[in-house]
Amino acid sequence: MNAREVAVYALIDILEQQSYNNLTLKKVFNDNKNIKSHDRAFITELVNGTLRNIIFIDYIINSFSNTKTNKMKPLILNTLRIAVYQIKFMEKIPASAICNEAVSFIKKKKFNGLSGFVNAILRNIVRNIDNIMLPDEKKEPVKFLAIKYSYEQWVIKKLIKQLGYEKTKQICKANILSPKVSICINTNKITKDELKYMLIKEGMNVEDGKISNNSLYITKTKNIAESNAFKKGLFHIMDESSMIAIEALCPKENDIIIDVCSAPGGKSFYCSYIMKNTGQIFSRDIYNHKIELMKDMIKRLNIKNIKLEVKDATKFYEEDEEIADKVIIDSPCSGFGIVRKKPDIKYTKTENDIKELVSIQREILKSSCKYVKKGGILLYSTCTLFKEENIENVKWICENYGFELCNIELNHSVKIEGMEKGYITILPNMFNTDGFFIAKLKRIN
Numbered sequence: 001m002n003a004r005e006v007a008v009y010a011l012i013d014i015l016e017q018q019s020y021n022n023l024t025l026k027k028v029f030n031d032n033k034n035i036k037s038h039d040r041a042f043i044t045e046l047v048n049g050t051l052r053n054i055i056f057i058d059y060i061i062n063s064f065s066n067t068k069t070n071k072m073k074p075l076i077l078n079t080l081r082i083a084v085y086q087i088k089f090m091e092k093i094p095a096s097a098i099c100n101e102a103v104s105f106i107k108k109k110k111f112n113g114l115s116g117f118v119n120a121i122l123r124n125i126v127r128n129i130d131n132i133m134l135p136d137e138k139k140e141p142v143k144f145l146a147i148k149y150s151y152e153q154w155v156i157k158k159l160i161k162q163l164g165y166e167k168t169k170q171i172c173k174a175n176i177l178s179p180k181v182s183i184c185i186n187t188n189k190i191t192k193d194e195l196k197y198m199l200i201k202e203g204m205n206v207e208d209g210k211i212s213n214n215s216l217y218i219t220k221t222k223n224i225a226e227s228n229a230f231k232k233g234l235f236h237i238m239d240e241s242s243m244i245a246i247e248a249l250c251p252k253e254n255d256i257i258i259d260v261c262s263a264p265g266g267k268s269f270y271c272s273y274i275m276k277n278t279g280q281i282f283s284r285d286i287y288n289h290k291i292e293l294m295k296d297m298i299k300r301l302n303i304k305n306i307k308l309e310v311k312d313a314t315k316f317y318e319e320d321e322e323i324a325d326k327v328i329i330d331s332p333c334s335g336f337g338i339v340r341k342k343p344d345i346k347y348t349k350t351e352n353d354i355k356e357l358v359s360i361q362r363e364i365l366k367s368s369c370k371y372v373k374k375g376g377i378l379l380y381s382t383c384t385l386f387k388e389e390n391i392e393n394v395k396w397i398c399e400n401y402g403f404e405l406c407n408i409e410l411n412h413s414v415k416i417e418g419m420e421k422g423y424i425t426i427l428p429n430m431f432n433t434d435g436f437f438i439a440k441l442k443r444i445n
Contacts, residue, residue, distance in 0.1 A: 171427055
């Protein structure tokens with residue numbers, strides 16, 4: 001199969017089986033070791049780009065097809081979707097090649113009777129791609145944003161209510177962009193300048209982070225796991241927003257830290273770098289297989305001060321009461337700050353899911369806050385943008401469990417609204433990072 005065909009089948013698996021996009025792509029590449037690095041990148045872009053824009057893409061298809069998308073066979077529909085994504089968003093690829101590839105694939109799969117149907121739709125879309133009529137932005141703003149940026153309407157309504165129309169629009173624009181790979185430097189092993197030089201020698205493009213001094217962005221990465229710098233444990237992959245959460249926590253050498261929802265481990269690893277492998281970090285997760293994956297990472301990064309534990313963050317463990325200088329709660333959440341990387345979230349999460357998540361988040365807060373020493377720090381973070389999962393939970397813990405918000409200080413010049421109040425929301429459009437909420441709380445009694 002060529003790259004486009006692989007992408008079609010991956011998309012079918014994600015949408016028909018409700019699989020996670022990152023896990024599906026990982027399986028595809030593990031099962032097809034002969035796929036070249038540039039084709040891996042192309043397949044990833046086709047799948048994730050189509051997912052990020054799927055409502056808009058279906059809107060375009062339905063504008064030119066008498067048979068609507070909900071009546072099409074999965075193979076036909078997803079072949080059209082992949083093709084329309086390329087036509088609309090990947091201008092460097094000749095439209096004729098996109099159409100020919102799609103038609104050839106349909107014939108190859110013995111849908112000869114539908115090859116003319118696919119060809120006619122795609123040729124018509126190519127001719128009219130710059131004249132797609134969307135709902136009127138002023139008269140139907142929710143519908144306009146929901147279609148153009150591929151969201152369910154309830155999400156747009158909620159964001160507008162909480163953040164206003166213009167901020168919501170800017171968030172939507174940012175979230176259809178392909179994210180760059182952000183890495184966190186293992187300063188126990190190498191300096192920033194040394195790592196930059198090494199990565200450039202390996203053929204990568206390297207840029208400094210935007211909001212963290214310890215971050216780099218890399219492109220032209222091919223397969224990161226095959227990089228010598230990766231194998232030597234000189235960095236781990238981590239978004240800058242997550243790094244800012246740990247910088248807000250301000251770990252110190254010899255601290256005792258509990259990271260109650262730690263998998264895949266990035267925050268614990270960054271704490272270890274800052275602490276210079278001193279003190280003790282208890283990194284926990286409810287699932288043993290995630291802990292096993294973290295073991296491999298810890299070995300690669302040569303981390304000495306992390307103890308891995310399989311524990312349920314919603315449960316209170318009496319033996320851990322008031323033992324920690326700092327506790328990290330990177331809580332399970334709806335994930336609407338990371339839809340660039342996990343676009344399937346936009347179509348699978350519901351308002352009821354958020355209500356259920358708030359209940360879980362409060363169980364975690366209620367149990368885990370008791371591990372903090374008097375005068376110690378609790379860091380609460382999520383990768384979502386909704387207030388009920390964020391500031392409303394923070395107010396609840398302060399009102400009921402003896403905590404107060406405290407000033408966030410970062411060791412660089414970037415200022416983010418709310419730092420002096422003790423909580424910040426990093427919107428995806430601010431720095432082209434993940435959307436993230438961070439609150440820093442001190443235990444007072």
